[in-house]
Amino acid sequence: MTTTLRPAGPLETAADGSRSRVYEVCVNSRPVGEVRLATDAAFGPKAGVIKSLRIDEADRRRGRGTVAALAAEEVLRGWGCTRVLVSVPADAPIAQRMTEALGYTEVSRNMLKELTGPLPALPEDIGARPMTQEEFTVWEADARRSFAASWTARGVPADQARAKAEASHRELLPEGLATPGTALQVVERDGAVVGRVWTGRRKLAPGVHGGYVYDVHVAPEHRGLGLGRALMLLAERTTAEAGDRLLGLHVFAENTPALRLYDSLGYRTTHVNSGKPLL
Numbered sequence: 001m002t003t004t005l006r007p008a009g010p011l012e013t014a015a016d017g018s019r020s021r022v023y024e025v026c027v028n029s030r031p032v033g034e035v036r037l038a039t040d041a042a043f044g045p046k047a048g049v050i051k052s053l054r055i056d057e058a059d060r061r062r063g064r065g066t067v068a069a070l071a072a073e074e075v076l077r078g079w080g081c082t083r084v085l086v087s088v089p090a091d092a093p094i095a096q097r098m099t100e101a102l103g104y105t106e107v108s109r110n111m112l113k114e115l116t117g118p119l120p121a122l123p124e125d126i127g128a129r130p131m132t133q134e135e136f137t138v139w140e141a142d143a144r145r146s147f148a149a150s151w152t153a154r155g156v157p158a159d160q161a162r163a164k165a166e167a168s169h170r171e172l173l174p175e176g177l178a179t180p181g182t183a184l185q186v187v188e189r190d191g192a193v194v195g196r197v198w199t200g201r202r203k204l205a206p207g208v209h210g211g212y213v214y215d216v217h218v219a220p221e222h223r224g225l226g227l228g229r230a231l232m233l234l235a236e237r238t239t240a241e242a243g244d245r246l247l248g249l250h251v252f253a254e255n256t257p258a259l260r261l262y263d264s265l266g267y268r269t270t271h272v273n274s275g276k277p278l279l
Helices: 064-078 093-099 132-151 158-172 227-239 254-266
Strands: 003-007 019-027 030-040 044-055 083-089 105-114 127-130 183-189 192-204 206-219 247-251 268-275
Touching: 003 030, 019 044, 019 083, 030 064, 044 064, 044 158, 064 083, 064 093, 083 093, 093 105, 093 268, 132 158, 132 183, 183 227, 192 227, 192 247, 206 227, 227 247, 227 254, 247 254
Parallel strands: 044 083, 206 247
Antiparallel strands: 003 019, 019 030, 030 044, 083 268, 105 247, 105 268, 127 183, 183 192, 192 206
């Protein structure tokens, strides 16, 4: 039997140049599932995404999903993509095993915490305040560079990483410090700035919104002193005071200290994000 993809709708092109299309997964022309493909608006047109892949229950466990994923990669190559990305729910172990078998490497995780109980208190020797405009100007230029570098170090081509950084800041900080729903804060100890945290509000799941940690940073010379935990407690407090009881974040897979911290604070993994080059 032959498994193929058949267009189920037109190729859609957005104003930013990103593409998307839905395909039926067919076995000898018989529909058995669906694949949604797109290019990533943030990484640029050369980054393809398998947005979703579904095989009907009656046709599962026959390798249909694997063949459909390979066919999807061929479609993305035809679009000129040089890299493919997937985001698999943490509670879908079969899909996770399939991506690993197809050569995808875990890049990062999305995590989430439900904020319950009283607002967390910061350590007594830590003070928090809003970032000043002068501090913001310096921080934003550095943040764009470091964000792009973090993706380049994980195999993303430099042009795609720069596009991701630029798109993220345009989307998330259109009015700088005055962007509604955004909080950029620094923490101080003994009068010196020792860290910063950027929180905002975004959609965490279809129909579900909550707080989000976009950036948390401890000055290198002050690491290992519990300041990362203090910054996360500040993020939780800021989110709860804004009226939200869910707080999400994104963490790179090899950042073991951060993963341990988030686990200890009660965050759970919701999605595993993986990618591979399209050779």
